[in-house]
Structure formats: structure tokens, C-alpha cells
Amino acid sequence: MDKLFVFNGSSTLFDSDKSGLRHLSKVFGHEGFEADHIKRYDSEKNKMPWGLSEIAKSFNDVDCNKVEIESKKFVLDSLREDAKEFVSFLKNEGFYVAFVSSDLIEILDEVKEVLGLDFVSGNVLERVDGKFTGELEKKVDRYDRLDKIAEIVKENSLGIDDVFIVGSSVTAVPSKKIGKFVSFNSNNISIDVISDFVVSGGLFEIKKCLSIHIYKFENVEEIKKKIILGGVSNFHVIADFDGTLTKGFVGGEKSPSIIAELRNGDYLDEDYQKRAHALFDKYHPYEVDDSITVLEKKAKMEEWWKTHFDLLIEKGLCLEDVKKVSHSGRVKLREGIEEFLGFLRDNNIPLIIMSASGIGDVIPMYLKEKGLMSKNVHVISNFYEWDEEGLAIGVKEPVVHSGNKDETTLESLPICEDLKIRKNVLLLGNGINDLDMIKGFDYDNLLSVGFLDEKREDRLEVFKAGYNVVVTDNGSLDFVNDFLSGFENSY
């Protein structure tokens, strides 16, 4: 097992305002017991675990078979309608799925069977001759739940990043220290503020958290708040293009950058493909090696880009090829891009796309084709000079490559003056060097989001240290869109 997902507490999986334990206690306990117990429980639960042995007493002398039958009925009536589908989604994603709760094990066992869970842990009542005695044989309160999860984590040497814990109530909170904690429909602000993610709605809403990694949560919340408070008129966005606004992977295959599409497709002759690939094989390892010095990387990237431009011009790159690349359909935009670009357009927020693409001319063309180019979008990239026949004859200076985005100046843009007063910035990138896009800009608040799809294991630590938020596994722009929606809510 290398990923663990835990439903911690009944209300994560049951669409009921009562736990199964409460429900059964009402069915089998003497009159008024459940109501008294709940009153006391509600006043005590925020301080400490309370009431399990008390509620166990309501099962004294009750037939075990009857409880099993009622448990099955409760599960059938109360499971969230999307529970089955969501659990099979998690299993497909490779998660080991556990459910720990202070509910009765009879209920948990039934859920395990219905949903195909890997592990459950819950309270066990003592049985004698087919009847319950009203004593607990095994108690599972909030701390026992924490211990159980910790045990699984330890046995499988999982890191905090490999564990997702979903909870709706205060009793799930202690488990927050051993994984990413999702506050799910808790409607409780004191739980929400200490959670890594706050989700309301159906279980599939949790999906978007699975690929988002926030490492310094308090920091991120603080930055988000400051930027939102500053309003849209003090805000702009800087984004890389390939692998940031476009997907890292499409159908399990590495998604091509614009230049990779040109290199791999049938646009120029075979000799071009061969030589371009040889250049890629020689230089790309430097591009994704975060251990070499910036200077070393810069020199290599500059060498690569210039040699490649010369090659493209030698091979007769023409405007028609650029159009074809734009049309190819293989370069795919990241999920959530329409909402993202739509928000920026509607609020007239400048988006600076800074791309080291080998043919920057494709970017505005491509966005225009998708109906996503608008006047607030500015592209800084490598643009060709074309002759009257549409043949590439040169590249406009300065060359933008993946190692020199810090030297790329905004001064050339007409929007430059406007940007200077928009001192709150959202930066999106998919390489550690993309963080350099902000270098030299005198910002007040910066929120940086890194998309990490390639060589995740090797690069996660570096990304974590550099970006405020890291989105992995070809994740969507949901985190960014959620953040932007904060502007609307603050009007």
C-alpha cells in the first residue's frame, strides 16, 4: 500500500444526522435514554471523548441478531448515495480505503461489505449467549481512531503526503496530524480553520483535494486573504504556458508542449525530427535537473534554444506549420481553464503568459481558436520574423528560454505601467525556474502555485520548498479557481 484514504467518523459516509450507534440506541434503549445521552454528549464532546460506555448500556440484554438486522437496515437507508461510486474511484486511484468510527462494528462490517472497503474499526459490545451485556469489549473513541490510523501509517511507512483523512466532526480532528485533513460538510468554523481543505457537497467534491498539496497552510490562507482584500484592481497573474496552462499528461501519455508537437509531428522533414530529438535528448535532462546551478542551466538552455531556432529556420519553418500545430488537437489545456480565463477576462485582470516556447506565435493563435484570447492576456515568448511568403527568417530578441525568465523584462509590454500598481500577484508554473518570472517585480503579496506532473518523486521536495501550493497528478485549476472566487464573495 502506498496511499491511504480514511473516512474518520460516521457522518462522512452516512447521510444522516445520527450515527448508527445513536440510531440503534434509540431503537433498543429504554425510553428517553438516547435523548438524555445526546444532550450530555453534545455538551461534553468538545472537551473530551464521552459517553461510549454509557450508550453501550442501552444494549443490555438485547438480542445480537436483532442488532445485526437493524444495522443492515440502517446502512441501507443512510449511506450517502455517491459512497459506492466514490470508494471505487478511490480504489482505482490506488488508495487503501479505511473507515474508522465510534459506531458499532456490526454497522461498520456491513459498510465494509457494501462498499468493498479494505479496513474498518469500531466499537465492539460484549456478547454472552447471543445477547449483549451492555459492556464494551473494545472501545473506539477519537483517540483510538487516531491510534488505528497511525498504526496503518507506520506499518506501511507512509508519509503525511500519502494519507488523506476526511472528517466532519470534532472527534475526527485529532487525526489531522498524521495526514492531509479534509473538513467535509462540518459546518463548523473551528474545524474548518485547522483543516488543510474544506469541502462541502457530495463525496466527489473531495476529489479535487487529492492532487493539491499545501505545505504551509496557515501561510497560504494568510496570503490568500491579503490578496482578496486588495481587490481585483490590485491584482495580476503571471503564468507559464506549456505544462502549466496545458495538461502535463493526456490519456496517460506526457502531453506535448507546442515545440514537442512540432518535433514529433509530420510538420517538417525527417532530418529535422532526427536533429531536434538529438537536441532534446542532449539538453532536456539539464532542463529538469534542479541540482545544477542556475548559471549552468542558463548556458545550456540558451545553447539549446539558439541551435534549435537556427535548425527550424534552416528547415523552412513557415506560418502554415504554426497554424497546423495550433490545430493538431494534441496540446490540451488544463481542466478548469475556461473558468480561470473567463474570470480574468470578466474582471479585466491582466494575465501575463511568459513562455520559453520554441514558437511563441502558436500561443495567442491557439487561445484565439479556443475562444479564450482576450485583451487582458499578454504573451511574452519567442516570436518569429516572417517574410512575405510566410517563411521564418529570424527570431525576435531577446530569446526566452526555460532558464532566463528572470531576465525577461515586462518593460516591452504596453501594460507595464498598469502592472506596477497591481502589486498582488498569482504565479503559476510547472518548473522550479518558473518562480523566477516574478524576480525584479516589487510585489506586496505573492501566491505561487506549482504544477508537478513530471518526475514527481525526485522534484517534490524542491517544489514544496519553492511554491506555496503544489498541484500534482495532472491536477486541475480548481484550487486557483476556488481562490479567485474569493474576490466575488468579498464584493
Ligand SMILES: [Mg+2]
Ligand atoms: Mg512549462
